[in-house]
Structures are given as structure tokens and as C-alpha cells.
Amino acid sequence: MNAPLDSLAWLADEAEAHDRGTADADRLVPELGRRGLFRIGVAQSLGGAGGDTYDGVEAIAATAERSLTAAFVFWGQRTFIEYLLQSPNAALRERWLPALLAGEFAGATGLSNAMKFLSGIESLQITATPRDGCWRLDGCLPWVTNLRKAGFIVAAAVARADAGTPMVVAITGEQAGVARSDDLDLVALRGSNTAAIGIAAVNIGPEHLLHEDARSFCPAVRPAFLSLQLGMSIGLARAALRTAAVQGQGAHRPLLPRVDEISAELEGLAGILRSGLTDRRFASDPAELFRIRIRLAEIVQIALGLELDASGGRAYLRDQHRGFARRWVEGAFIPVITPSLTQLQGELARQAGTCAA
Structure with a gap:
């Protein structure tokens, strides 16, 4: 299980180039696939390496410690794989899963819109019009990651023009x-x-x-969708805290107890995430998962602040502390990735109001 994670040093070397977009973006998926990363947490009977969804979370976290760009791509690919694993459409799974696990093709999760739809934040942005037993789709997805130029397949929730139940479909860039x-x-x-x-x-x-009923499929896959995404926060926070512990010597030594405190809280939340996925309680209690997402985003900001405090002026010298500036800007993305902190806080407030009523 750990063998693929032992081969991530190359990501740290290329992290700056992937962050700036000067590296060949289409290489990431094949390279991650070649190293077996997409197989982590997928049953061996389906071509995976075994393990469970939390093993996928840790693989994304290990990637995020080196490069958040690569972890973001990894999340998109692994989340689409999860949709296939949970889809009742066996033919679709058999057609696409081998190529996605191998990194020969890119999978993208276009269900951010659907997750907002579930919470009443926005309407579905694609409409399906029935036509002779099939459907015509019209609309847009304004923000999707891992749309590899060499080819991609993307999941999308669509509203039916005939007022039927919204569906979840998979479309390719070649259509x-x-x-x-x-x-x-x-x-x-x-x-x-x-x-x-x-x-x-x-x-x-x-x-x-992928499923004929988006209102049942999306809540079912939401725990995996969000938990795999949290691997990015966990990995970025770990990298910042590890650097803070190394840099926090001499005059900066008073910071170390705080670094230890936040590190312990981070790993405690990772443990809660693992147990929640294992006993499947996030499906019936998504609010707990939302609160973990909110606190992990806060921990990322605290960890980056501790890294800055421990490094001092060296953090502004690119030749001495190159990773800090990249991590600082990467960290600004964590609060806004769908579902954003504002959206989750609004949903928790709505649930609290409903319970009070």
C-alpha cells in the first residue's frame, strides 16, 4: 500500500512548475497512474490496490505535501473513480475504470454544482431534454479540474426538462x-x-x-467527494507544520508547543475522518463532515502562519525557503474550493434553524 507513496519525491521537484503552469499539465495524470496512486483504496477485484476510501485520502494528502496542484488533479481523478465504484451502471464502470486507474485517461468531477444544488444554493446548470429514449443536453460547467487536453470524461448532474428526477451523467470531451x-x-x-x-x-x-436519480446518488457519494478533497488540506497543513518544527529553533523555539498542539489537533481530525468513513455515519450526518472541513481549512491557515513565524525573514528569500511562497498562495485556495467555507457555514446555519423551528 505504501509503495506508490514512496515515489513522490519527483513531485516536490516539479511543484513550482506545476503551480505556475510552466510544466506539461497533461503529464500529471499518466505519471500518477503509472506509479499506482489511483489504485489506492480501490478493491483488488476491480483492478485496485485494496484498502478503503480513507487510504485514498492519505494518498492525496501525501501528494499535497509536495504539490497541491498534483493533489487537486489527483482528487478530480480519484473522485470520478469513486462515482464509477458507486454507480449501478456496471457497463459504464467496466468500460472506463481500467483506463482511469492506469492514468491513461482523465476523469473530472463536475458535481460541485450538484452539491450546491442539494443545499439549495444554486440550480442545476445543464438541462436534459428527452428525445426518442435518449436526451439532449444543453448548459455549461463553469469550473472543472482535470480536463486533460488529451481527453477527459466528466460527471455532471442535469435537470430534466420534463420535470423528471435530475440525473447524473458522464460525458467525454470528444462528444x-x-x-x-x-x-x-x-x-x-x-x-x-x-x-x-x-x-x-x-x-x-x-x-x-452514472445514476438516474441525482437526489439519491449525490448524498451517497458526498462523504467520499468531500473526504478525498480534505486530503488536500491535511497534506498542506502537514507540510507547513513540519517546516515550522524544523525552522522553530533558537529564538523561534517558543513556537514549538503551538506547533505540537496544532499538529495533534490535525491528526485527531484525520482520525475522526477515518472513523466516520469506516462506520459510514457521514452519510446520515453530513454536518459533522462539514465542521471537519471548516476546521481543517482554519488549521491550514494557522499552520502556514506558524511556518512564516518560525522561518522569519528567510521565508521571503526564495533561494533559502522556496516552498513557503507557493504553499502560502496554495493555502488561499482551500477556503474557496467547493463547497466553500461560506457555503458550508450557511448550510450549517440553515440546518440549525430548521432544527430550532
Whole structure:
């Protein structure tokens, strides 16, 4: 299980280039796949390396310690794989899972819109119009990661024009009517193949269905969707805290008890995340998972602040402490990735109001 994680040193060497977008972004998925990372947490009977979803969380965390860009791509790929694992469409799984596990093709999670839809934050942005037992799709996905230019498959929740139950479908970049935009002009993580997708008169049939009922499928996959995403926060915080512990010597030694305190809280939350995935309680109590997401985002900011305090002026000398500036900007992404902290806080407030009523 640990063998693929022992081969991540190359990511640290290329982290700056992937963050700036000067490296070949299309290399990330094949390289991660070649090293077996996408197989972690997938049953051996399905071509995986065994383990469970939390093993996938730790693999993404280990990647995020070296490069948040690579971890972001990893999350998109691994989350789409999770959709296939939980889909009742066995034919779709058998067609796509081997190539996705191997990193021969890119999988993207376009369900951020659907997760907001579940909380009443926004409407679905793609409409499906029935046509002779199939559907015509029209709409857009304004922000999707891992849209590899060499080819991708993306999940999307779609509203039905006939007022039927919303569905979750899988479409590829090669289908007529699917248009990938240029990469979004991100502040960081520029090598993540993040773009928008326009969808105009795209024809799909039952073979494209991940699930015929988005309102049951999305809550079922949300624990994995969000937990795998939290690997990014865990890994980034670990990297910052580890650096703070190393740099926090001499005049900066008074910081070390605080570094130890935050490190212990971080690992405690990781343990709670693991137990919640194991006993499946996040499916019935998503609020607990939301609170973990909020606190981990806060811990990332605390950890980066401790790294800065422990490093002092050296943090501003790129030749001496190159990773800090990148991690500082990477950290700014953590609060806004869907579901954002503001969205989660609003959802928790809504739930609290409902309970009070």
C-alpha cells in the first residue's frame, strides 16, 4: 500500500512548475497512474490496490505535501473513480475504470454544482431534454479540474426538462457539442487543467448514466467527494507544520508547543475522518463532515502562519525557503474550493434553524 507513496519525491521537484503552469499539465495524470496512486483504496477485484476510501485520502494528502496542484488533479481523478465504484451502471464502470486507474485517461468531477444544488444554493446548470429514449443536453460547467487536453470524461448532474428526477451523467470531451474553454487564469494551481465546459445539443443515452436519480446518488457519494478533497488540506497543513518544527529553533523555539498542539489537533481530525468513513455515519450526518472541513481549512491557515513565524525573514528569500511562497498562495485556495467555507457555514446555519423551528 505504501509503495506508490514512496515515489513522490519527483513531485516536490516539479511543484513550482506545476503551480505556475510552466510544466506539461497533461503529464500529471499518466505519471500518477503509472506509479499506482489511483489504485489506492480501490478493491483488488476491480483492478485496485485494496484498502478503503480513507487510504485514498492519505494518498492525496501525501501528494499535497509536495504539490497541491498534483493533489487537486489527483482528487478530480480519484473522485470520478469513486462515482464509477458507486454507480449501478456496471457497463459504464467496466468500460472506463481500467483506463482511469492506469492514468491513461482523465476523469473530472463536475458535481460541485450538484452539491450546491442539494443545499439549495444554486440550480442545476445543464438541462436534459428527452428525445426518442435518449436526451439532449444543453448548459455549461463553469469550473472543472482535470480536463486533460488529451481527453477527459466528466460527471455532471442535469435537470430534466420534463420535470423528471435530475440525473447524473458522464460525458467525454470528444462528444459533439462539448467545448472545453482555455484554462482558467488561476492565481495558482495553473497546471491543473482547470477550465469551463460548454454543452450544446449533446446527445446521450442510458449508457451515459452514472445514476438516474441525482437526489439519491449525490448524498451517497458526498462523504467520499468531500473526504478525498480534505486530503488536500491535511497534506498542506502537514507540510507547513513540519517546516515550522524544523525552522522553530533558537529564538523561534517558543513556537514549538503551538506547533505540537496544532499538529495533534490535525491528526485527531484525520482520525475522526477515518472513523466516520469506516462506520459510514457521514452519510446520515453530513454536518459533522462539514465542521471537519471548516476546521481543517482554519488549521491550514494557522499552520502556514506558524511556518512564516518560525522561518522569519528567510521565508521571503526564495533561494533559502522556496516552498513557503507557493504553499502560502496554495493555502488561499482551500477556503474557496467547493463547497466553500461560506457555503458550508450557511448550510450549517440553515440546518440549525430548521432544527430550532
